[in-house]
Each structure stands twice: as structure tokens, then as C-alpha cells.
Amino acid sequence: KTTNPNTNVTYNVETPTITLLNPTRPNATFVGWFTTPEFSAESKVESIATGTINDITLYAKFEINYSTIKYNLNGASGSLDDVKLEIGDAYELPTPSSLGREFAGWYIDVNNEATKLSNTGTWSYEGETTLVAKWNYTKYSLNLTVNGKTEVREYTIVDEVTLPTPSVTGFVFMGWKEYGSNSVYQNVVITKGTTGTKSYTAVLSRFEYSFDFATKTATVVRYVKTASVTSVVIPTSVNSNGVDYSVTTIGSS
Numbered sequence: 001k002t003t004n005p006n007t008n009v010t011y012n013v014e015t016p017t018i019t020l021l022n023p024t025r026p027n028a029t030f031v032g033w034f035t036t037p038e039f040s041a042e043s044k045v046e047s048i049a050t051g052t053i054n055d056i057t058l059y060a061k062f063e064i065n066y067s068t069i070k071y072n073l074n075g076a077s078g079s080l081d082d083v084k085l086e087i088g089d090a091y092e093l094p095t096p097s098s099l100g101r102e103f104a105g106w107y108i109d110v111n112n113e114a115t116k117l118s119n120t121g122t123w124s125y126e127g128e129t130t131l132v133a134k135w136n137y138t139k140y141s142l143n144l145t146v147n148g149k150t151e152v153r154e155y156t157i158v159d160e161v162t163l164p165t166p167s168v169t170g171f172v173f174m175g176w177k178e179y180g181s182n183s184v185y186q187n188v189v190i191t192k193g194t195t196g197t198k199s200y201t202a203v204l205s206r207f208e209y210s211f212d213f214a215t216k217t218a219t220v221v222r223y224v225k226t227a228s229v230t231s232v233v234i235p236t237s238v239n240s241n242g243v244d245y246s247v248t249t250i251g252s253s
Helices: none
Strands: 028-034 061-063 067-072 083-085 090-092 101-107 120-122 126-137 140-147 148-154 172-176 198-205 207-212 217-224 237-240 243-250
Touching: 172 237, 198 207, 207 237, 207 243
Parallel strands: 067 126, 140 198, 217 243
Antiparallel strands: 028 061, 067 083, 090 120, 101 126, 140 148, 172 198, 207 217, 237 243
């Protein structure tokens, strides 16, 4: 509602100069009085001078003091456009989505639960307000099978996980083989940004090898003996760090 202290001012040719008063309007700044509704610069007036005749209609110009909402997706990809609105306007906040994350709401301070905003409501913040997205990270299963026993761990999209080096009596650890792959890698790191269930099996061998990458051949340098093992069969090929090697030579055992 506009409050205008100048409504229906009367004057005659002898009336002393009338200084126009500034009206007020919520959430707006008064710019000036104008004699045209187009608010042209030459039509701006600040007073009605002595000697003025005829009726005058003046138009008040206001600039709306908009509030601005800026969105911070807090690590998620993409962006959202700024929104301008007035105090008292109805608003509806967007619901973003992000791989590996579950949206938990918009906050002025994600560390302060009291600053969480409702998805809809009446806007009451002046000036520029940055809303920060809060996320709950989706937990994915990490299945590690060693010597027939599976351990289930968890990781999220923001975790970096280095798989351990298991030790099993009577065996040499060759590396990890991911489900659906035949490649074996000794050093496996699940990098940040990875999603989904991951399953690995520790590849164990009775043999320790020496590898020649140039010829893609492997030499057995020793095999592990245990009381329960009376005989061993040397494989004809072995995979190491994603490369297949032919076992062509047997070293000392």
C-alpha cells in the first residue's frame, strides 16, 4: 500500500511554492514525481511553483526493492538461476537432484538446522540471500571376498577407498579381480565420483611370479608349501595388473 501525503493538494495562482512530499511504499524506493506516466526525465518535478494555474496530475515513480535468491548446489553439478521477488511474495523452491546424493533441503547455513527453509511459503528476507543445498550421500556396497569369505563395506560418491592387501596363510596375494572382469590388479583405488555396488575377489595363488612385460611371460620363482598340500599344478597363464602373461619358465622353488 502506497502512503501519499500529497493527495488532492489544492492551490491557486497566489499560493506559495508547494514542495512535494515523498510518498512511501513497502519494499520500494521513491524515485520522484513526474507529470507524465512515462516518467520522462524532463517531466520530473519537485515542487509546484507560485503562479501555476490549471489542474496537475502527478505520477509517483518507485523502484521495487527486490530480494534476490541465489542457489549454491554445494558440490553438486549444474546451476540454478537467481530469483527476484518482493517481501511477502509467495515462493516455491526447486528440488535439485544429483548422482550419488539425496537432496535434504535448502539452508541458509547447512550446519544450523534452524535455518532450513520450507519448500513453499511467503518470502521474508531482504536483500540477497544465498540458499545452500544440503545433501545426504547415497551409501553403496563394497563387497570384498577373500578366500571364500565376503566382507561388506560402504562408500559414497565423495569417498576415496584404497582396497587392502589381504594376507592368507599358504597363499600369495596376486591382486583384486572386479566382478565381471578377468583382469587382476594389486593396487585398486575407488576414486571420488564413483557410484554403484562394487564387488572384488582377492586372487590368491600358491605361486610367486617374476614378470617380463616385454615378452608377456612370467616365471615362477617359488611356490608356497603347506602341510595339507601334497601336489601343485602350475597354471599356463596368469594375469597381473590387467596384463595376461604366459607362464613359460619355472625358477627355483
